[in-house]
Each structure stands twice: as structure tokens, then as C-alpha cells.
């Protein structure tokens with residue numbers, strides 16, 4: 290197919306694709322090419338060093354704003370998939386785990402169901418890191434309680450790391466790192482130690498960190514290195530099914 294068509298498969302319009310090519314942002318087999326009519330296989334094409342356009346699977350990080358559902362479609366409310374251009378919405382992408390509607394930050398979308406499963410499954414223990422703002426002053430007592438495993442009404446949470454960043458009587462900020470993701474889990478853990486959450490943002494899934502350049506509602510393809518690191522963390526080969 291033509292290079293400009295292959296580039297447009299990433300979700301750009303044809304004219305955006307042509308501009309990216311003219312600007313030298315597009316590579317074929319790693320070498321910049323400025324001829325949109327060149328015949329290519331999509332797997333040869335990269336943009337800004339991202340993962341190949343169509344190496345079989347897609348990997349996209351989204352900075353989810355509050356108010357948006359982590360779902361592929363909903364009749365009433367906007368979904369993370371609707372943050373993507375229409376061409377990308379039809380490619381079978383699904384979210385890796387869910388964030389509550391009021392929770393912001395990193396959502397990973399991929400077409401690779403096996404990778405998604407391993408990143409979510411408690412068995413594979415992929416770490417999830419969140420930045421939490423809560424009521425009241427957090428102390429070493431809460432750090433210890435998280436490390437022991439907080440007892441909730443229906444289960445005991447696995448030991449989690451609580452990293453205090455800022456503490457005060459008016460409220461505290463901390464990072465929490467856990468390896469499971471039950472319904473409302475972080476909110477429930479903070480509530481259980483008497484510090485209800487005010488805000489929660491996901492910063493990381495396994496080795497994949499939210500790119501700080503992405504504002505709320507923005508997205509980008511993972512780089513090849515980021516996708517490889519995810520597979521490695523799940524003991525999978527890239528593109529394996």
C-alpha cells in the first residue's frame with residue numbers, strides 16, 4: 290500500500306499523514322522517507338520511532354480525564370475509546386483494567402488480549418502505581434498498615450507500598466503501589482485507615498509510566514521499547530498470542 294495510507298492507519302487523517310511524512314517524522318525500515326506514494330508494508334513503517342504501524346497489535350496510552358468511562362462504548366457518557374480518532378476506534382482496542390469514572394491518569398489500550406490479561410491478573414503481579422490525595426495527615430502507621438495488608442469487609446488486600454510525598458493536617462499526598470486491582474480497591478484501602486481519598490491518578494502499569502507530556506484526554510502510541518518492556522514484564526514475546 291501507499292506510505293501515506295499506512296501512516297493514516299495510526300488514526301491520522303490523510304492530510305495529517307502527508308504533513309508528518311513531509312516533516313520527516315516517518316521512517317520505512319528505520320530510514321526517514323518523504324515520498325507518500327512509496328509502496329510499503331505497514332509493518333515497515335514507524336512514526337517518530339513508535340512501534341510499527343501494523344505489526345499486528347496496537348498499544349496506546351491515554352491520559353484519562355475525570356468524567357470519562359474506561360469502556361469501549363456507553364450510551365450516556367463519554368468513553369476512553371472516544372478520545373481516539375474514528376479510524377482507531379474500529380481496530381478492536383480494549384482497556385487493560387479499569388479506572389473509576391472520577392479517577393484520572395494512565396489507561397493502556399491494546400488489541401492484544403493475552404497481554405491485557407496478564408497485566409490485570411493478580412497471578413502475574415504487575416505493579417500499578419497511583420498518586421493519591423487524601424484527607425488528614427498520613428503517618429508511618431499507615432505505611433505500616435499498607436505493608437501488612439489492609440483488611441477490608443470481603444478480603445484482605447495484598448501488602449502494598451505507601452510512599453509519603455507530602456503530609457499535613459489539611460490532607461496528604463502519597464504514592465501507592467499494589468499488585469491487584471479489585472473494585473474501588475485504593476479508595477477502600479484509604480477509607481479503611483481513616484483517610485478518605487480526595488483524588489486518585491494512575492501513574493504506572495508494570496514498566497509503563499504515564500508520559501507527563503500528555504495532558505488530560507491526550508493519547509499516543511507506545512514506542513517499540515515500551516511495548517517490548519510490557520511483554521517482557523509478563524514473560525511474553527512481543528506479539529505472541
Ligand code: URA
Nearest residue numbers: 388389473474475476
Ligand atoms: N482503585 C480505585 O479505588 N479506583 C480505581 O479506579 C483504581 C484503583
